[in-house]
Every structure is written in structure tokens, then in C-alpha cells.
Amino acid sequence: MMKKLVIINGVPGAGKTTVCKELYKSISDSVWLDGDWCWMMNPFVVNEENKSMVEDNISFLLRSYLNNSSYKYIIFNWVIGNEKIFETILSKLDDIEFQLYKISLISSPKVLKERMLEDGRTEEQIKNSISRLKSYEDMDTFKIDTTNMSVKNVVSKILEMIK
Structure with a gap:
């Protein structure tokens, strides 16, 4: 069986971590990498050097x-706000054979705001996520609108897709 790389992206607050936490538990012989883990630094500094290092670490x-x-099954979730980031990460893996599944979690702005408030996110974080929702609709990914879906239903939908 060919390896399967499942990449799940979406705006902050879309439910990537919550979904992946359940998804990897549902699949034997799977591993889960959350791209946010590679950004856990204090102070949190987004500059070219750190972006390059994080992309290299993720690819490694x-x-x-x-x-x-x-x-x-390799499950990877991260914000991945544009196709260039996909290309940067995947180009470093182009000598490996695998099936790729790119999935974007999207939702209505109203539900996104409710979920982010529950998580204790700031008004600024909520505003930023809502303003970036549209960019995910145009990406070359399979979209799952989680607005009226439970985590279990989202996981089931992904499992149907990748099995």
C-alpha cells in the first residue's frame, strides 16, 4: 500500500487540531504532526529566518x-494560507512516492467566531481568521464546511476520502 499524506489546513480556529487529534486515533499505522508545534518559540517571532527554519523542520x-x-498514514495540519506554502513543503518531498490529500476546513464566519470565543481567542485573532476565510475557498484543496458538523462527522468524512 502506498503511503498517504493527509494535509489539513484552515484559518486559526477552524478546528484543525481538534479534528486531527481524533483522526489519527481512528487510523492504525498513522502519525500526526501539527505544524504549530514547530512554531512554539518564546518570543514568537515571524521573520524570514524563522519561516525558513520552520518549513525545513516540517519537511524533515x-x-x-x-x-x-x-x-x-501521515496526518499534518497547519494554517497553510496559500498555495506557495504547499509548494515549498511538498517540493522538498518530491523524490518520495505517496498519495496526497489536501483538505481545507472552512466554516461560516458566525460559527468560526463562536468557536474562537469558546477557545478564549482575542477579538483581533477572531477578526484576522474571519478575514482570511475567503482565501481558502480558492485553494486547490478538498473543502469540508464544518459549520453544522460535529468533530466525529468531519473525521468520518475524511476517513471516507482517504481509505
């Missing part, structure tokens, strides 16, 4: 998992 980890015989 994905490559390691794809080359490890123990895993058939």
Missing part, C-alpha cells in the same frame, strides 16, 4: 515519517 519531519515503515 514529514520526510522522516514518510520513510518510516511503521506508518501508512
